[in-house]
Amino acid sequence: LKYLTGFGNEHASADPRVPDALPVGQNSPQKCPHGLYAEQLSGTAFTAPRVQNQRSWLYRIRPSVIHHPFSPKSGTKSWTNNFSAIPPNPNQYRWHPFPLPTSEGVTFVDNLYTVCGGGDVISRSGLAIHQYSCNASMENTAMYNSDGDFLIVPQQGPLEITTEFGRLLVDSQEIVVIPQGIRFSVGVRGPSRGYILEVYGTHFQLPDLGPIGANGLANARDFETPTAWFDDLDVEFTIVNKYQGAWFEAKQGHSPFDVVGWHGNYCPYKYDLRKFMVINTVSFDHCDPSIFTVLTAPSVKHGTAIADFVIFPPRWGCAENTFRPPYYHRNCMSEYMGLIAGCYEAKEGGFKPGGGSLHSMMTPHGPDFACFEAASNAELSPQRVAEGTMSFMFESSLNMAIVPWALEANVDKDYYKDWQPLKKHFSLQK
Ligand SMILES: O=C(O)Cc1cc(O)ccc1O
């Protein structure tokens, strides 16, 4: 697969079978090349400031409008975007790895599972955190989200994603962003599992680098957008739509992946987390995890995100006279964590790949007992931190509610015991 590189670029792409598919010098000629239809997909208000404005023009065999009416889709009982009526729960939560399907033929769209979230889709500000697990490819089915953007983090199994903009292969240790409204279909090669961060009313952007300078963290050139690819299939297709947190489906007589060429800056993209340029202390103390921000979905309050996507990649630890793992802390933000591979530096046990944890607003957390004792007594030579690891955090300025089913299923009921053995080391003698 070929990709176009760069974050937020104004791209143009035509399927190599029809290299002159794009109109020249204008978006909407009286007749488009090759009898294609022009269709604009807007990702921001028409009048959004130029630096934020996002839209793409799609040149397709048929416009998206040719479909039958939507009716409610069944089988989505573990999904919600409505967090307003859920009883609050301030406890530390940890979940065992999310189970893989136990029967055959389970597709991505069939097995989506909400864990927690906050804000709301109607007033267009908020987030939701979900998991998926599946073992079959979506056939003649496409989905799109009217409510917001999906940032998908595969933990096990590569995803073969077909979109209106072309095809992407997204393996574990990579992430993909499918912005609001873009139709896509997910293929898998076997049992597959991962996490989804959904944000509404905002889009992901690269964080400012401030004094770091012009380079570093996730470099813009490492983001990859698909190149145009179309199929011309006159077969029955199901279009699945999530709208105001509810799932619908509609039939149409052709493939929605019929975009022969497109141009614009509103498109899906993927990023390989192993390309992240890690910045950290070379003197002393533990830096705040904001140094590991890959993407941020800003709120209207500057510097305060609806959600940050933060990773903890392998790196060197060399801080002197320092307790090197994460500090104990209480945060005015909500922190959901997941583990893609390996072991997380603040936990010696219990937190497993495919699992998750939530430390809600002001809920205390930090290294478990074994981690504290080991790191307090470790020799402070330069050390690789957690070779082969990749964990992440979805950090939000919103207060999140845990959905009722995630308070029951898969919960590690012993999580609080991680900290109970922490000893009193205090002594009046220095
Ligand atoms: O809670 C966590 O493990 C995430 C985290 C990591 C870190 O290095 C500093 C603060 C923080 O919240």
Ligand SMILES: [Fe+2]
């Ligand atoms: Fe934390």
